[in-house]
Structure formats: C-alpha cells, structure tokens
Amino acid sequence: MDRFDARDSGLIISPLTTGDCAAAAARAAAASLLFKFDYEYVTIQHEGNTRTISVYKDAEKCSRDEAHFYAVMEGGMAPDIRDKADIHVSVSRVTDFRKVDSRAYMDVRYGNLFLYAGEGIGIAAVDAPPTRKGQANIEKDARKLIFDAVAGVCEISDGAQPLLIKVSCPEGIMIAAKQSNALSAFMGGIGIMGNYGTISDVHQRDIAGSIENQIREQIELGVKSILVSPGDYCADKIYEGIHLSLKTAVNCFNFPGSAIDAACDAGVENLLLVGNVGKLVKMAAGIMNTNSYASDGRREIFAAHTAIVGGTSSQVRTVMGCITCDEILALLNNWGLRDRVMASIMGKINEAVARRCNGRLKFGVALFSEEFGLLGATVDTRNVLIKVSQEQYALSLKLK
Template sequence: MGLELYRQEGSKKLRCGYTTGTCAALAAQAAARALLLHERPEKATLLTPKGVEVSAPVEELEVGEDFARCAVRKDAGDDIDVTDGILIFAQVRPIPQGIQVDGGKGVGRVTKPGLNQPMGQAAINQVPRQMITQALSQVLEEGERVCGLEAIISIPQGEELAAKTFNPNLGIVGGLSVLGTSGIVEPQSLEALRKSIEVEIRMHRAQGEKQLILTPGNYGEAFIRTYAPLPPWPQVKCANFIGASLDYCAQYGYEKVLLVGHLGKFVKLAGGVMDTHSRLADCRMEILAAHAALAGGEPSLIGQIMEAATTDGALELLQKAGLWEKVRQTLLHKIQYHLERRAAGNFSVGAIIYNNIQGFLGETSQVKGILGLMEEKE
C-alpha cells in the first residue's frame, strides 16, 4: 500500500514516501506486538513527526521464545532513492528495564566526530531513535508490561547500498544510516542533499579542520588530484549549493575556504548566482557576453558568444579574438567580489577555475594568500 500523500512540482503531481526511520519504527512496533501481545500483525501504523499517519505491510514475521523479528519495505514514493524497495528489519527482545535501540547488519557505525550520533554508535539518527522508542513504549503500555525492550535494526542490503551514498565520505562504515526528521520523504527533494553537505562540512570542522576545499562534483575532484599547488585539505562536493555551503563554513567557524570549479559553473558566480543549477539561472553566455563587451568586443563577437552552446565554445571565440585575458581578469574579479560578500568577513575565500580541455584557467586574487604563497592584498 503506497502512501497517498502528494506534492506539486511544476505541472507534475509527485507521490511522497516514508523514511528509513519510519520503516524501522513500524517494524519495531509490529515485532513488539508479536512478542508481547501475541499478535501476528499484517500491517503496522504510526503517526510520523510531520503529523502524517503511515501504514505499511509487515513482512517476514518470525517469533521465537524470547524475540520477534519482522521487516517493513521502504517506499520512497516518486523520490530517487537508493533505498527504495529494500527491507528494513527490527528484532525485539525483552530486557529488564528501559528501551535500547542499536544497529545490526547493514546499519552503519559512526567512526568520526561531528555527526548526529557519537562515535561508535549505530548510525540511527535522533528522530528515528525517538520514533522507535515511542513505538515500543506504546506497546509496553498497551500490554501493561513492566519489562524493557531492545530493538536491533538491520538492513540486509545496507552495506552494498551504502557505497552509493555519502556515508563513506562521512566516516559511516558498514552500512546505511537510518534517517529522517519528519518521517516523510518529499519526492525529488533537494533538502536532503543540502543537509548531507552540511553534515560533511560540520564533520570536518569537528575533527579540527579549519581549511576546506569546495567543488561542485566529480570533475572538480579529478582536477584537484592533478593540480599540484593545492594542499591536502579536506574536500566536500557541494553540488550546485555554492552559497549554502559558504554559509555552513561560516556557521561552523572555518578560516580558509577554496572553491574549485569548471568555468561553466563558476562563470555564474561572477553574476552573484550562488545556486548554479541551470533550472534556476542559466546566465553563462549573458555574463561572458557582458564581460566581452567591457573588454571591447565587436557586436558580431558578442552575438556569437550569446549563441554559443557551451562555455568552452565561448572561450574559444574569446581566445581567437584576443580578448580572453581581459575577460578572464574581470570575471575573476567579480567572482572574488561575490564570494567575499557571501563570506561576510567570516573566513578567507577564493576560487580556482578550469575546464576539461585546457585545465587551469585562473584563480581569484586571494588564492595565493590563502595558500600561503604570498601576502593577501588589502
């Protein structure tokens, strides 16, 4: 049974799903009912923190002398989620008192500071732990039992799927995290990605790091590996969330931040665009054309730039016209200006731009100072 909750995304109606934390709590509730109330529940139901009631079928129920175990299948709705359709198990057994929640096979362990749970603990975040605890408490109360309960959450496919998530970067080993703050998955939500970036930035700072390299994605990582002047600072892939990532760096007290990105992304920074997704702002050619005009470009060249399909194509036009050096300098100046405005004096910031054809294309005025190669200009 799918969750009948939808949200509108433009002209599309997208179905919501429920989180791994909701699945774990549902499974724990059903296992507890089987163990303490001697039921064989076909479904489990609970109220999520968002206030939405969720019901899901109970699968693979097994009851032993002193335990019960069952699973709930993850339903991510229309969200693109590697965990969609997997089984999340809870095994419940009585203990003398209290409620304990831990992770078993396929649930990751925290190995670095700065995450939602302490080092050594299962990567079951605070809200899912509260949901599981509340579900078990309600069954204890209904059964009028004076014992406590232990719930072990496991995800058989967790270790395999974790390689496709941010967990390896975060120092979560051995499996997936059990996540969720509302209990509900919003389809195609970018908030989860933004939160993952924040967690990674916070984690590096909690480990004592004060310098950071931000890059939008895999191409940036590949360039960084080949560019000798860059120090071995921690790196975070910030996707299109340049501005939000800089805000997190300020929030967590970084001192130096370098951004490394492709011309096609970072040209937008020269226009003050801090979320570089093309659906929000695809002003690459307009910005390049404006800087070409400032550099003295002929109207015919400006028109060609406006019609160029890629920034690499526009760069070739500028180089043929002998204007690239002037455009490069004004672009880098404006990129630095907008980065400093966003950083608001909280840390030193600079940017390096490249493309996949020529490699290094330039750096803003503060980069050498940040790297300790020269004194920063006042």
C-alpha cells in the same frame, strides 16, 4: 493503538510491498552516495495512502563509489511469507560499461540508470512476456518506482551520471522454497512487486546538512582551512594547476553558497573553492544554486563580460549562440579575449563571495576547464591556497 495491536485485531495499517521497500532503500542509497547524507526513513504516497518506511544503512558494504541500504517488509498478512524479509539495494557508480549486466532493466526516461537483481531475487527460467529469460522478477510498476527514487536524487545532483541499482534479498531463496504454489517461470528467489507511487523530492535542507557535517568533521580534526568543490569533475586539471587533491575536499554539490555560510558559522578561517567553470561561473551573477534545473546564465555571463572588455556586438551574439563553456572559451581564445574576459568574471565572483561571507573568513575561488585547465582566480587565492594546501595535506595524512 500500536501497529502490532492493530494487526492482531485483523487490520492492516499501511502494508508494505517488496517494491515499496526496494524503492525506499534505493532512494536512501542514492542520496548517501551522491549527497553524503543518510535517510532514516522514506515516505511513499500511494493514491492517498502514505507509507513511511524505515531504512537502514549497511556501512560495511559502503564505499566512495557505492552505498548500500535495506528496508524490512512489514504489514503483510498471512499467507504472505515475505513478511519481515529484508530488501537490500545498493547504488554504485558505473566505472566500466562493459561490466553492466546485459540483462539489466532500463527505463526510457533515464538512460543513465541500470537495474538488476542480486541474491534472492527470482530470475525468469523461460520467456514469460513481458519478462525475457534471464531477467529478474521485478514487476513493471515496482521498477518504475525504483527508477524514480534514484532519478529524483540524480536530478538535483545536476548530473546524468551512470548508476547501477542492485536489488537483493539475502533470505529470498529460503522464502521462495516455502512457497507452496511457486511460479514455475521464475527460479532462485522472491519477486519485487507492488503498485506505483510517488516519493517526495530531496530537500535542500538535507543537502545543506550534509555540507555542514562535512565541514564540522574537519573542524573537529583541527582543520581551519578547508577546500571546497562541487564534485570531482576537473580533479586532474585542479591537481595539475594548483597541486591540490580533491580527496579531502568538502563536496558542496550545487550549493556553494551553503558551503560559504556553513564555513562562516563553523569558524573556518580560510576557504578555497575550486571547480569546473560550467558550474562556478554562475557565481559571477550572484547565483549560489548552480543546479542547471534551477538556474543557468552561463552564456549571458560570458556574453556580458565579452562586451565589458571591448568585444564586438557580433562576438557577443556568437557567444550567445554557443552551447558549452569550452566552446565559448575556444572562441574567446581565438579572438585574444579569454584572459580579459576571465579576469572580469573573476572580479564579479570575488564581489559575490565577499558579500556572502561579509568578512567572516578569507577566501579564494579558482575556475578550471578540462580543455583549458586553470582559467582564473580571485585576488586572494594565492594566499588562501598556501594555508589550505598545508592543512589539507596534514588532514590527508591523518585520514590514512
């Protein structure tokens, strides 16, 4: 029995709410923005009832700093006039906090996320507790589900990066106009409502697939020497230090090991991995999942190598008491140990990457800090840099 036969028989099979649709589209948009892979559907669990929601990408509205998806509300029975309505969600990076709408909703659990309404979502015309005048008609449980959908992606991306979540319904004004008993407290569109539920975590295989796709795209353009980075952090220092732009870099997120594996499998000849010391220093201990929730060891790595190069027990204990890598580096600099410690660490990173690629490609790794710039590089980095620089420059011209 298919979905429509069941509805004709008077049954409801997994009816969706506007809140479900908004949360599903928000999860897809956040994953596309932060991890560059596109969901086709998102599953939401409601007290034993599983709802699988198809989501669709609006490519024309997507950019480097924004992703836009929508879901279609289905399963509503008459007189729910929102049935078949498109619920759109865009997730974008906050580049200027002054542009964040003062009426945006926030969640105390996630200080980096801001939720507000766009076209076709009802706005409170008067104070109607718990909603203030001017705020969107997005119910509490639906808000919580939407926030969770985006926060789940942020968590695995290892960052509390500020994001704007915008919910809209292009036909919302027309739908609201058909409502015979419209709520006088809200004007200009429909409400986003529904029960709270749970959304499955982002799977590592999806992220690995995104990395593989990025590498495959460059291979198809004739590139054999690739640049890899866990993100744009330290981009200016990287350009100053080795004159490479990260605009054509493959984003490995928190999984440099997956990028090395994918590069080897794709036939890449040269791989240059560059990035912030706070992430990539973990590779000295063989850690290839650098997400802070999964692994750390930064202080331990610096402390061990401080001891290896002749640091005192007091210096080692001081390093173990630090919070940030830049704090550690400042101490090492004052003690005259920084270059020796970094050389020791880069030696171990070289060994770890050599084990991972097992001779299948040539590689270089370079670590950077916003405060100190280039900190160290593995032994073959200079030779790999020449090849990568040439091919990535040619790639940037092709992509213009």
